[in-house]
Amino acid sequence: MTLTDHTHNPDARSWVLGSENHADFPIQNLPFAMFSSGGSKKRVGVAIGDMILDLAEAADFMADDARKLGELGSRADLNALFSCGAEAMRTLRHAIFDLLTDGGKQADIEPLLYRASECGLHMPFTVRDYTDFYTGINHATNVGKLFRPDNPLLPNYKFVPIGYHGRASSVRVSGSDVTRPKGQTKAPDADAPSVGPSKRLDYELEMAVWVGQGNELGAPIDIADAKKHIAGIGILNDWSARDLQAWEYQPLGPFLAKSFHSSVSPWVVTMDALAPFRVAQEARPEGDPAPLDYLFDEDDQATGALDVTMEVHLSTAKMRDAGQAPMCLSKGPMTAMYWTIAQLIAHHSSNGCDLNPGDLLGTGTLTGNMPDSVGSLLEITNGGKEPLALPNGETRTFLENGDEIIMTAYAEKAGAARIGFGECRGRIVEGPLG
Template sequence: MTQTSITRSWVASANGHADFPLQNLPLGIFSLNGSAPRSGVAIGEHIFDLQAALDAGLFDGAARTAVEATCCGHLNAFFDLGRSARVALRERLLELFAEGCTLQSKIELQSAKLLPLAADCQMHLPAKVNDYTDFYVGIEHAQNVGKLFRPDNPLLPNYKYVPIGYHGRASTIRPSGTDVRRPKGQTLPAGQTEPTFGPCSRLDYELELGIWIGQGNEMGDSIAIVDAAEHIAGLCLLNDWSARDIQAWEYQPLGPFLSKSFITTISPWVVTAEALEPFRKAQPARPEGDPQPLPYLLDKRDQAAGALDIELEVLLTTAAMREQDLPAHRLALSNSLHMYWTVAQLVAHHSVNGCQLQAGDLFGSGTLSGPEAGQFGSLLEMTEGGKKVVELPSGEVRKFLEDGDEIILRARCRREGFASIGFGECRGTVVAAR
């Protein structure tokens, strides 16, 4: 079954839902009233409890095997089954929730399987993240930041040859809604020659996609670019919170450390590769004069359909705005088509030296800014490193984030003739340093 062969669901709230229509069916891990974490699927304003549905005998064959792999409090084993398991589960879910499904009455009578999404359900990380790598593939962001420090040479020579990345901290990845404690660290005040220690004063967000790895590879082996897409289980939203003043002091010569490792926030739902299939596009052509990727990074099919058309949005609300009942203020509207490298190229490059990827590993795309004002994925770009201010509807201004500020990331896929799908929200509120 495809996006176009089934259009409506008997779950009324799914029809036309902004994020979770029948055509999406993202997976996640939730708990209810303090219960043990269990797997579920978002549909409309509900979570479909996969364990309860399994117990009721609603799955058999490959779909049953897939669901059984989700019922251990995380999705790692499910990711490791690969694409065939995702497809089998998706096809069965489409059958169960399609308008006119013969099992509709059975599902409705056992209402414990369909839970209110926003009531007492707490969302958890969808997988145990063994390793986390943050890339830097948003070329507009790389150029915008580079211009702040190297106006005549914003991109370093390796950028257009190598998907740049660094190894992040998996232990501090948290689901949407987790508070962001303002970090402490060393900073070098302007005009000084020795650093001081204290709370970060230039706290920032970064608008990114998170990429969940499905089946991995053995150490010493590599994943060929022609096979790399098969190793991608799905995507989420990712906020790579950044302490810019700590980063400026520590990043040379080895890159970010304490300025990034204090927290990374992700949206809790995994939007599968299959749900994203209608929104694939050709990778945007490189500007004239840019080098062609080296052979291990170049595949005709990936160049023809390896990019994704995902609208990305950043919103801000402050404590004062919430007190005044003002809506969240949009800071940026960008798109994943600003990625200089495809997701498959990231997988191929990460493993080319024999590095072992494992099911449940997480990649960050890097900040996905656009080239114009209103498309920047960080305050560092918007304020030109703190030289300008962002004016808010409350009369407040911001150069960087203050305590009480909440950042909200959203994403949407749209295409003529297809139902639009979303990712849910990725939220985090800044709280004072301890």
């Protein structure tokens, strides 16, 4: 797809009322999600303005090649649909675009639109494997400083896209409550650990990369082909219990400190929708080592980063009781990624590991290089030492029960329609053991 693809034309208009200049879902976006309406079964929907198009129903009005894909809209997750690969999904995108812009189709298609406010949204994919990377170099530096003030980044950081396997079973869609985990913690001066609810519960602002077409075990994906394997992206909140993590994580990495819950946004924004926002990979400063061959692709270096802005908002119980709007905690760029998405795909499969449709890759916490673009409370409060003052007089070092974190993301620039991601929301509730 070139940048002159007609689906990116900012002047394109859908006949769907209210979709024009919609903050998140104009005709140029067309993200996918799993939705249900009125107790019906889950099926694939496409967002257009404040409405959701039932993909499988709309398939009847598409030409042959797109119709077969659209029929996969009746499945219980997006896995089968996106396993068809990026090129097939582009054909489908064009078919949906045509139905929603061609006034002659309005009478047929309008009955297949559902009011989003009356629908439920569900996990977009069945996640088999979840891998969390660590591409946020500012975050890695900030966290490293807490442990190693003089030497925050380890020697492998600029060569290896560092990542680890996360827990797939506990990934939940936006809106699901987050039960405060309990676990072992040990104070530095204590002889032994004690067990109780986490006292240092945090969020982590990440983007979610969804794998579309997979690869066979033993057959790495070349970086030049990586694009074809990306279904799209969303927002990820990698909730973290810092006190559990500090005690458990050596020598094999984070485990229970993360596996209690991870939240993803329901809408999958395709790489096609984001094409106008591809930018050069600039997180790697002059003087850093060049990517090793298997991680280097000229086109990827020139256009492999995404000019997407991410925001974190906090709503406390007191704020809600007083009718106050959530407070913005940070606003930062996705270009804080030290590695491109294509580099993550190429690295992950470079040892022969097989990726599969619906695999979730987290970017790692993305902290910008400004004081107001910091992706976790751990960093904002300097490890809990400098409480954050909220406008209503409350303070926070870490999250309290009743706190709700709302993450949003969007891409915007002159000469292009704004592409939004919807939101990723979660509220902390008391755990079963207090």
